[in-house]
Amino acid sequence: MTGATPPRNGFTPAQRLHSGADFERVYAKRWRILDANFSINAIPNSLGHARLGLSVYGKTVGDSVHRNRVKRQVRESFRLAAASLPAVDLVVGARNGARTAHNAALRASLESLWEKIRKQCVVS
Numbered sequence: 178m179t180g181a182t183p184p185r186n187g188f189t190p191a192q193r194l195h196s197g198a199d200f201e202r203v204y205a206k207r208w209r210i211l212d213a214n215f216s217i218n219a220i221p222n223s224l225g226h227a228r229l230g231l232s233v234y235g236k237t238v239g240d241s242v243h244r245n246r247v248k249r250q251v252r253e254s255f256r257l258a259a260a261s262l263p264a265v266d267l268v269v270g271a272r273n274g275a276r277t278a279h280n281a282a283l284r285a286s287l288e289s290l291w292e293k294i295r296k297q298c299v300v301s
Contacts, residue, residue, distance in 0.1 A: 188256045194230030194266060203230065203268045210293050213274035214286040215251075219265045219294060227262040229255045232270040239276055247271050250280055254287040262291060263298040 194200060207218040222228065231248050238244050251269050275283060 188252055192226065192228050192259060194228050194268065199266065200230055200268055203266050210290055211272065212286055212290060214272055214278050214283055215275065215290060216270040216272055217290050217294065218268045219298070221298065222264050222266045225264050227259050227264060228266045230268040232268055237273060237276065238271045243276065247275050247283065250283040251287060254284055258288070258291040262294060265294065265298055
């Protein structure tokens with residue numbers, strides 16, 4: 178197969194919160210958006226793109242199979258939405274509703290929350 182490959186919307190290391198200090202900074206100066214499935218803490222950053230951190234606990238969501246399913250849904254939803262999100266650092270936490278919600282419901286919940294972030298984080 179020849180030809181140019183289409184650009185990928187990957188989830189690169191530059192789009193991740195890596196250190197505990199990054200998470201602490203978000204929690205210290207955050208604003209929060211939530212619904213039955215997720216809680217998103219956010220603060221603006223100066224990097225020019227959104228970054229994601231995950232906080233999904235077994236006590237909230239269940240065993241490793243359920244935790245990993247929820248984390249996969251969050252990462253994929255973020256990957257698709259990242260280009261349209263403002264420059265913010267986000268920490269997404271799962272709430273009790275995510276334990277029993279189907280994947281489609283999780284994706285719909287996240288899309289609604291991304292839209293709220295787009296509206297509330299308009300940089301002037």
